[in-house]
Amino acid sequence: MATRVHIPAPGPDRKEIVVRGVAASPGISIGPAYVYRRESYREDLREISESNVPEELGRFDRAIAKCERDLAKIIAIAREKVGEESASIFDAQRLMLRDSAIYGSVVNAIKRDRVNAGYAVEKVMNRHQKVMEASDSEYLRERAQDILDVRDRILRHLRKGKALSKIDPNHIVVSENLTAADVVLFSRRGVLGCAMDFGGPTSHVSIMARSMSLPAVVGLHGVTDRIETGEMLILDGIRGELILSPTLTTLERYRTRAERFQRLKTEEKELVPLSSETLDGHRVRLEANLELQEELPMLEEYGAEGIGLFRTEILFLMEGKLVVPEEAQFEIYKKIVDVVAPNPTTFRVIDLGGDKLLPMGHREHNPFLGWRGIRILLDKPELLMPQLRAILRASAFGPVRIMVPMVTEVGEIKAFRERLEEAQNQLSERGQAYDANAEVGIMIEVPSAALLADRFAPYADFFSIGTNDLTQYTLAVDRGNDLVADLYQDLHPAVLMLIRRTVEAASGHGIPVSVCGEMATNLRAVPVLIGLGVDTLSASPVYLPGIKRVIRAMKRSEGRMLASEALQSQTAQEVAKRLDKWLDEHACGLGFYLEGAQAEE
Ligand code: PEP
Ligand code: MG
Numbered sequence: 001m002a003t004r005v006h007i008p009a010p011g012p013d014r015k016e017i018v019v020r021g022v023a024a025s026p027g028i029s030i031g032p033a034y035v036y037r038r039e040s041y042r043e044d045l046r047e048i049s050e051s052n053v054p055e056e057l058g059r060f061d062r063a064i065a066k067c068e069r070d071l072a073k074i075i076a077i078a079r080e081k082v083g084e085e086s087a088s089i090f091d092a093q094r095l096m097l098r099d100s101a102i103y104g105s106v107v108n109a110i111k112r113d114r115v116n117a118g119y120a121v122e123k124v125m126n127r128h129q130k131v132m133e134a135s136d137s138e139y140l141r142e143r144a145q146d147i148l149d150v151r152d153r154i155l156r157h158l159r160k161g162k163a164l165s166k167i168d169p170n171h172i173v174v175s176e177n178l179t180a181a182d183v184v185l186f187s188r189r190g191v192l193g194c195a196m197d198f199g200g201p202t203s204h205v206s207i208m209a210r211s212m213s214l215p216a217v218v219g220l221h222g223v224t225d226r227i228e229t230g231e232m233l234i235l236d237g238i239r240g241e242l243i244l245s246p247t248l249t250t251l252e253r254y255r256t257r258a259e260r261f262q263r264l265k266t267e268e269k270e271l272v273p274l275s276s277e278t279l280d281g282h283r284v285r286l287e288a289n290l291e292l293q294e295e296l297p298m299l300e301e302y303g304a305e306g307i308g309l310f311r312t313e314i315l316f317l318m319e320g321k322l323v324v325p326e327e328a329q330f331e332i333y334k335k336i337v338d339v340v341a342p343n344p345t346t347f348r349v350i351d352l353g354g355d356k357l358l359p360m361g362h363r364e365h366n367p368f369l370g371w372r373g374i375r376i377l378l379d380k381p382e383l384l385m386p387q388l389r390a391i392l393r394a395s396a397f398g399p400v401r402i403m404v405p406m407v408t409e410v411g412e413i414k415a416f417r418e419r420l421e422e423a424q425n426q427l428s429e430r431g432q433a434y435d436a437n438a439e440v441g442i443m444i445e446v447p448s449a450a451l452l453a454d455r456f457a458p459y460a461d462f463f464s465i466g467t468n469d470l471t472q473y474t475l476a477v478d479r480g481n482d483l484v485a486d487l488y489q490d491l492h493p494a495v496l497m498l499i500r501r502t503v504e505a506a507s508g509h510g511i512p513v514s515v516c517g518e519m520a521t522n523l524r525a526v527p528v529l530i531g532l533g534v535d536t537l538s539a540s541p542v543y544l545p546g547i548k549r550v551i552r553a554m555k556r557s558e559g560r561m562l563a564s565e566a567l568q569s570q571t572a573q574e575v576a577k578r579l580d581k582w583l584d585e586h587a588c589g590l591g592f593y594l595e596g597a598q599a600e601e
Contacts, residue, residue, distance in 0.1 A: 009108035023240030024206035029193035030256040034171035043118035060117040063157035180208040187212035193235040202468040203480035219482025259276025262389030268545035272303040283557040285536035296542035306343030309516040309539025329390035351405035373406025388423035395435035445469035450498035453505035467517030489572035490519040503533040524579040526550040530558025
């Protein structure tokens, strides 16, 4: 397990320090640190010229309008879900936004003192907060924290995009925590890698880093406080290490290692045109997990036979919006289908909640066990219906599958199918085309769905096993918590048993099964999954050649034998040991991906 380490403060005498974390996205980066503190809202004073005053007032007013929109959504949700009392707190926050004592004072400060809006907001609101905190009235003292929440919300909107533009590409971003959306923006900006204090191997920020081929290490326990921007770092996303103040010898060693990794990636490209088939002629379909349109060219580059999982919610999260109009969604989905056809595109309907927090600041104590996935969609037809219509309309242009996340009971999939029929009827009434036979699949990612897979099967055209969630819910290990990352084991016999049960139910009903969780990228797991009878593996495109390498090195009969041994094992470690031995003997050149990175040296 990653342990808390004491790291001396940076300075000229600091010795090389290796901090162990969790490998989140493979690759090696060498470069200076950029320490990104998302939550520090210290606003520097900037004097502005008289001609810039209207622009600054405009920025402030737009930020207030955005806060009003955020809070209106939060109030609606709070009212519906947690009751009037908590809604009234947010209502009070909303009223503060245009309260003349605050709004008027900020406007005055911008006009009179000619200071930037951020500085004015911080100054005015800090002053109010202090007055309230010192008040005799208990009510006012309690509201003091609300002032700070409102201040931070305004500053966040004022700053959006600004922090990003300060980041120099060619740096390794070091941060306490990032969101999946941050990783996309950083990657587009050309940063070298990401190191984070928090996070687990299948948290969405890690998945996103892998999708963007951005080396990342998470779960580094407070490392951010000990690093200064500009300090030299080595980030090893294969072993899950961050090296501070590396010596020249270490730097040299890692440059060679980075080159070797690149070479391996290039060599893997040779596998792309080859068939994904075992030595005894069994075909395994390889599809791609995608989150963004810009990843589409990777399908051909890495030989994907379609999209096995398109995480549509990422589109929403990137826009920071909860509701994207049907027409805008349709345009995006159609573009994707146009590129992917004649292969299929599997659109997973919006899967918000968990570590993909709703963009309106909704908070729960236990979000992974809370309002997530299909639960939100059935509660909020205004989210589900436009999306269903948009996906259905895209199905007129090529093969489309629709996939439902977080299903835990049969009633949910029945209700979902009713909504789908409703969406089809609406389109028919409008005279708009769609494929009435677009397949509907259920994600098996909760033990109840795996255990009762035979009851779910009549309502599904396919199953897709989401091992990221299935592992966390089976083993009671939060997928994003680095403190328990060593307990997060997708090769645990209990997880394997649930996969077997799912496959058996599917084959009994003649429907196919895929695995679209990160387990498909765990090269050790590949022979076992195939041995268990999984038909398709879906993963970030860059992983597909490596997966194919293992498939082409095995016989299906060996997979069955390994699966049967694994199911009888007592622990995940036992399973891993057996599989490592098999991989060592059968699939050469994988050392880098397994802990055997050491074997390379
Ligand atoms: C999963 O849970 O395995 C999955 C593919 O969905 P997500 O990672 O988006 O929760
Ligand atoms: Mg999931």
